[in-house]
Amino acid sequence: MAENKCAKNKNIGRRQSIPFIYTRGTHYEVGFDIGRTFSGLIHSFLKGNKTVDEELVPAYNTPEGRRAYDDTLNSVKANFPQYVRELEGTADGANVPFYKLFLLHMDDIMPSPSQLQSPNIQPVGCSSICVNQNNQEIMGHTEDALAETLNHIYFVSAHIISEKPEGKWKAKEERFTSLCYAGHLPGYTMSYNHHGFIFSINTLSVKHTKPGKTPRMFITRALLGAENFVNAQEIMRDRGCGAGNGCSINMTFLNQEGDRLFHNAEMAPSDKEESQLNVFTASPGECIIHTNKYLRINIEETNAEMQKSSINRMATFKNNYSAPKSKNDVIKMLSDHSNVAYPVFRDIPDDFVKTVAVGIFDCKAKTWSLYSDNPQTNEPLVVLPLVLKQAKQ
Template sequence: MSAKKIPRRQAIPILYTRGTHYDVGFDMGRTFGSMIRSFLELCGPLNETYLPLYDQPEGREIYNQTLESVKRSFPQYIRELEGVADGAQVEFHKLFLLHMDDITPIALGQENLIPAAPVGCSDIIVNNDSFRILGHTEDALSAQLNHYYFVVADIISDTPQGKYNVKEEKFMSLCYAGHLPGYTMNFNRHGLVFSINTLSAANLRSGKTPRHFITRALLSAQNYDQAVTILRDSGVGAGDGCSINMTFLNNNDPFTFYNIEMGPVEQGANESPLDIKVINNNEHNFHCNSYLRLPVKEVGGAIVDSSVARMETFSSYQPPKTKEDVIKLLGDQTNPPHTVFRENGDVDEYVKTIALGVFDCINKTCTLYSDNPTTNEPLAVISMQL
């Protein structure tokens, strides 16, 4: 049976690792090497778009500009990704191209090479005295089904690292095979809990910081002000955009959630544009994969259509107030083809919900599912106290 034909597995691997950035990356690559190599073989955008463009002089120039920019800001995360490549015995440039995502084709004016697909995630925040919940579906290319894992890392450096002078990081993050932590659902030792929605801006920037590296840096944030500083990325700015749903379990009085829309840096600027929405007590929030507040031109098509449909599904329910309400909404499949929980049984379906997490910020637990939560028991309930 080929890797592509493996049906949904009831399994979420977890790796505990400690060391330098390179050490932690190497452990991820060595432990999940077969999974990473399998995903690289199956990844359509990598093999059909990113690698052919990389082999052209113009594409290689965009790659080199972006790599050098990230090295200047976050050399430690480049070493971490080099560790993943060495541990998995795969080429580094393939992994870095995955982190650049659609920057290369859009920067080259070849948007036609990007599949018009409803890629992205759905998030629900409920903030009241009894339930403080962040629920997140991890929606990705179907090739990423069974190609992900959780990493619990304790990274210790002898000297301050990168533009924010970080010496130690401790976090848990879901990782797509071959990817750095941070661009999914996560929490760190400072009480930061956050999840990501992919947003597809029409104008992406080469030579800037890919969103994957900005959210990787977010795992080091100790408080709200540091988190916003990291997202702004002053001096460079984001090359592409996303939405961040976040809160801090510590020092929240009153308890507050945030939804932050981050856009790619504007032409001639050097800082990510942000729109910050505060979700106070007795409020809730939904977010999917289109810009709701930040005035950013989007690519349009299936990703926006799907996002609009899922938001309409959420709005058709009574406002969520409990954990059970959140689970019901995230497992909803009543509005095909753009259902909230994406799974029609076809292993070749382009986009699937590959995992789901419900963060209980009062009890400090993360409940993990690998299948629809309305019909399946969770695979694990993990403490968020690192």
Template structure:
């Protein structure tokens, strides 16, 4: 009898697709190539079946979906086409994939409480001599385990696309099955390297820009000015909360990291944002709570786990080297809320992969199992385009 999603264990494998074309064509190739993984994920993902689809069928839920989609079709039509391509290639309903990208927007506006199972993630920016590193655990709901892949894409359009008026994009990114690239960790051909931490504000807004789309747009950024423009999203603003840990490796002078905390645009048409720069000789741990923005947050799993992880980090060696960084991200000392998560009780979230960007060596190393007991599955070179 074939193994099911629940009993195949943590696989030590990750597929990668190299693709080139328009946004729709790249999306179609992603869907066609990973159709089995996407279908399996949609079939097993309880959040979709038990929360998102039922909410979509309500009057309020459908209104929230339609208002958000209308905004996206006006401001980010190329990424809507990208999702349409993935849906067509995988032969799954478009609205199923779009609901994944709206995350909590539809349930929140149909009278439901925010899910306690929002994804996690820990990121460490290490900016020390000879040790310029961005480490990240990609933490997600249990059904996401073994349902991820890498996409390396070159996108070319004849006309400028969306709010940022881009015609060409080049990037390599880790993706959840059926999701746009950019929501986990990755880099682009301009030299931007970044990771994402989900944050759970109490209020999420329909008709604004889902964080998935802002993170996807970030893969087009050429510099810090553009990155901040994308995240502020003037004229609309973010629907939800998240933080970005990033470095523009092409810039002259010292290596710098930036942590941008972004909140929902509740009081206007621009995302609230706080940016912190991590200079040489400094490091930063960011999990799933605001460290600077004063925005009310949900008191669920994200907050409890984040507080435990920060407390544990205070007891460990500072992440000033690759060894110390890996030791912290793979730590399981806190049995309730560890850094490397295996879906226990009460923390049912799982770490689906762990990655380290080395900006000195220009490499990206990935582990599918805990680095304390397993070797990395691969090390990719960071291939940047250095011409204008």
């Protein structure tokens, strides 16, 4: 009887569970397997997602919104046809409309149906910290999202081999592991690939997004194929088109020569046919702390709650802590909830944003620890080895 009552209870609480799929095939086949395997989570996510029903679909049903959708889809089809097929596979496997999944990837590029501006319901979270010490090389990240995303995430470990190089960057083989929101392409949370590229994403909210340009989620999907730092910068700059909205990427390459370097790249739309890009590099002895506000690119931002949250989280890091130097420092900072209104780890009942996971990449140990609850008081749910491509003999 207890199990039946639990199943009927809509508020299932924070589950200590993150499912995992290993899949290999073409882009469509991998997408289809993801959709088929996680069909229940994808349907549940779409059903409970207010942004889709109250903002994105109504915008899609206006002439301006449909034009923005068509222009953006046509642009992505021209530059990244393989990722469109991957998303089509997910839609087919889950038996959900493709246009709803693509709307999720457009996000704030879609105009509001009432005021023709970016949607009002947006996530206001994610904090990233990189520590670069002789004995500690750590990247930590809180994955914050709208509350309905809680319990709607999964791991994808994919090996994709195309018959021929395709898309803008002519990638023929991709092998990666990524934490994914239900129904979304891999690449927009925390990820690593077999070239040793590790990265996490902070959403940034610009006031003037650019329909017809590349949505950030397609740029971060392309990053899963990056082989080196130069290649990653080319992907983010996206010459010939450019990003339609903004984010920052925290990253490092495990296989780089010389000293460990961590980078934070702020990416923003521009009027040119390429993204604005500003990269800060942390050399040994330095650290990076980034939330959801531009620190170096001068651009008009929106989403007041995101800005307040970011300012308060940065103040918490600055006022409550000295510069982090170890994994324990990072865990303590990412677990902080001393600011009741704007905590770093968000788990306030009835809050519209939750921290759905915390990840700790240890570049020395070559591990990725994933917590589904506050890491200060909980063990990691899983510790994944970072499996890299073997050099040919």
